[in-house]
Amino acid sequence: MTDALLLTFVFLVAGVISVPIASRLGLGSVLGYLLAGIIISPLLSLFDVNIVSIQHFAELGVVLMLFLVGLELNPKKLWALKSKLFGLGGGQVVLTALLIMAAGMLLEQEWRTSLAIGLILALSSTAIVIQTLTEKGLMKSDGGQSSFAVLLAQDIVVIPMLAFIPLLATPELITALSHSSDVAQAGNHSDSVSLVAGLEAWQTALVTIGAIAVVILSGRFLVTPIFRFIAVAQLRELFIAAALMFVIGTTLLMSLVGLSPALGTFLAGVVLANSPYRHELESDIAPFKGLLLGLFFMTVGAGINFSLLFSHFPSILGLTLGLIMVKATTLFILGRIFSIRGSNKWLFALGLAQAGEFGFVLLSFTVSNAVISQEVADILLLVVALSMLLTPMLFILYDRVIAPRYATDQTVGTQDDMPDDNKIIIADLWTNGQHHRQPFTIGRLSLDRD
Incomplete structure (x- = not known):
């Protein structure tokens, strides 16, 4: 139980620290996770963790x-x-x-x-x-x-x-x-199930x-x-x-x-x-x-x-x-x-x-x-x-x-390009359970019947 908790804690700490840093540097979360796996790999080897x-x-x-x-x-x-x-x-x-x-x-x-x-x-x-x-x-x-x-x-x-x-x-x-499998088969068996x-x-x-x-x-x-x-x-x-x-x-x-x-x-x-x-x-x-x-990305690293x-x-x-x-x-x-x-x-x-x-x-x-x-x-x-x-x-x-x-x-549309018959979506804003009485406009969107 302790080993599992320690391993979980190591992966969580690595991800929580590395991913925000990588995102701030514009590297993306995937590279952050990969780098986190590389950083903790010596520690995982020390704990004899089966990465596969x-x-x-x-x-x-x-x-x-x-x-x-x-x-x-x-x-x-x-x-x-x-x-x-x-x-x-x-x-x-x-x-x-x-x-x-x-x-x-x-x-x-x-x-x-x-x-x-x-x-x-x-x-x-x-x-x-x-x-x-x-x-x-x-x-x-x-x-x-x-x-x-x-x-x-x-x-x-x-x-x-x-x-x-x-x-x-x-x-x-x-x-x-066949030679290596004959040697390795002493006491080994496969427990995989297949239909x-x-x-x-x-x-x-x-x-x-x-x-x-x-x-x-x-x-x-x-x-x-x-x-x-x-x-x-x-x-x-x-x-x-x-x-x-x-x-x-x-x-x-x-x-x-x-x-x-x-x-x-x-x-x-x-x-x-x-x-x-x-x-x-x-x-x-x-x-x-x-x-x-x-x-998964951390295990790859x-x-x-x-x-x-x-x-x-x-x-x-x-x-x-x-x-x-x-x-x-x-x-x-x-x-x-x-x-x-x-x-x-x-x-x-x-x-x-x-x-x-x-x-x-x-x-x-x-x-x-x-x-x-x-x-x-x-x-x-x-x-x-x-x-x-x-x-x-x-x-x-x-x-x-x-x-x-x-x-x-790339042609970027402006509000002047929008047809006059487009719908306007009005939504109330809720923050931390409190209702802000002033509504705000999300934007003018063309509603699709599909």
Whole structure:
């Protein structure tokens, strides 16, 4: 109990101190959390803390974030993104994977290993990108919507990746892995539970489709009656518990059938986008999302292997910068092809130029399936972490260098431009429970019937 409290206190102190400082310096909260993790990493090593297990728990923050994003998108809006989802997102994954595969082969990696590396590094960080775009108010921009479409396409692509990567196993690594597993199996057993373990392909497909159907039907027919029943008690904590129950239950179901939990909860959010309790779900889950995302970013910073980093610093830094340049160039070209204009194409290219948090999972998956050696995977883990660490710097570059150059192209409307039939919203101001009698004008807004 004491150890858990001490560990919780350390993470909270690190976040509370570093994030406001980083925000004041214009670095953003994500970089603040990453730096906080780096600062406390020696202390965590002293306490012999298992960073990986904490990171797996903190990934629930990514799941909650995508659920909230899904709540903002009804099926009609999602369908409007189909061209960007399949064309832009699919094109990004294929082109980036092929370019990185070619680079890996030039570095004398076997083609199957190079292809696996390309697929893994083609993914971007959903957590960092969406969190940063939301903080900066860029989520609704063309660059933000295009970035979201690509991230969603990447989450979808992860599913066939998990089925395809084991086919890239190399004979040498298979022999080495079987020998090491025979040695390590003395007294070890796996306690993971799966609904698709040992099933044939068609049976797995049926179970997967059934799980998706359960999520859709539950969101459509069960959630609203459950919340209506809970509303009778008039206890806010029950609403919070029910919201978390639904999201965690969806995450668990997706994990049991081998699907991406983030993708499953996003689908659940889309199903509930038209629910009368959408705003309650959003307000109840948002604080947990923020705390868990902060914890996730701190574990990324704390998980950096500095001894390996410093011993191979020039090569790891070169690989990281090379990855960012390859992805940014590919994204920039695709942005021009898909008519992303002005500063938005730079936002799109720079924002998605890093590797993603799912790379940690996939690298471990490739090692266990004899696709990538442990030595190569350790270096790639540092490349993934370092690219995520540099991402806030890319957003700062966009904010301070690129966006101002396009500012003159932005037309900012004034009150004189507004039609006379626009509505005026008047609201009373409440501060600390006291009513200010003088009303104030929020602004003149055109009300949308939708």
